[in-house]
Amino acid sequence: MEYISVKEAAKRWGLSERRVRLLCSLGKVDGAVKHGRAYRIPDETPKPPDGRSARRFKVSERYRGIFTRIDAMKAELDERRPFSEAELRRMRDEFAVEYTYDSNAIEGNTLTLRETALVLEGLTIDKKPLKDHLEAVGHKEAFSYVLSLVQEGAHISERVIREIHSLVLMDRPEERGRYRRIPVRILGAANTPPEPVTVPELMERLVADERESRLHPIERAALFHLRFENIHPFIDGNGRTGRLVLNLSLMQSGYPPVNVKFADRRRYYDAFESFPDDGGDAMVRLVSEYVEEELAKLLSFGKK
Structure with missing residues (x-):
């Protein structure tokens, strides 16, 4: 043998x-x-099944049609395995540039998509703040770290979230991975984040609830994102960190990472505002649309 x-x-x-x-x-x-x-x-041994993705989950009736369609697309992609290692690497690199640009732009970064690509290649953009350069590099490194976590089968934990935040906040070394110690307000938001003294307990409960959840992976990831951003555990970098953890959750369950577009930021913000009234419906549907879009793109590439 x-x-x-x-x-x-x-x-x-x-x-x-x-x-x-x-x-x-x-x-x-x-x-x-x-x-x-x-x-x-x-040599002939097949890849062992992933017990983590095989756990049973319940599908909310209002999302049954959406998730059934998405999971059928995912199953088709899993069956085909249409890409070589080089093709996968190229698509992942292209996604990382756009993802870094959009996620940072949502938070006020002034680099254009082209400038972001150049910065990630190691170039410096004249007349652009050092902070913007560091945010681009930090986000790309944080996404690479998330990809390694997926490969290792790591679970979402407070330690993982802090480590992602430490990479995101490259320009603020004194605050990297540290829960906030002062009250904060989110400009333009109706809801006020909880007092800092409650943050450690709320984060511990959030992670524990995620591990126990039996919701469909997309709904689970979207609701975790909403709750994380409402806690707002860090002084800065919550949005970028939260979207990276959102993708970690999706990829752990075999779904592609999603990129919340800068152009969609109004709809994205509105999903947070409506959370107390709609129970997260707007965010679940937004994330679902992005997942379906990414799956359709991958399936389309596979046919060429």
């Missing part, structure tokens, strides 16, 4: 080496044998 290494299996299955070793140690890789500290895996 021919065997492959953990490294070879990780590349073949699109997992991290750490994840493959963990699955071997748990007996979830058929035929894997241990020689010393290393595992050897039969």
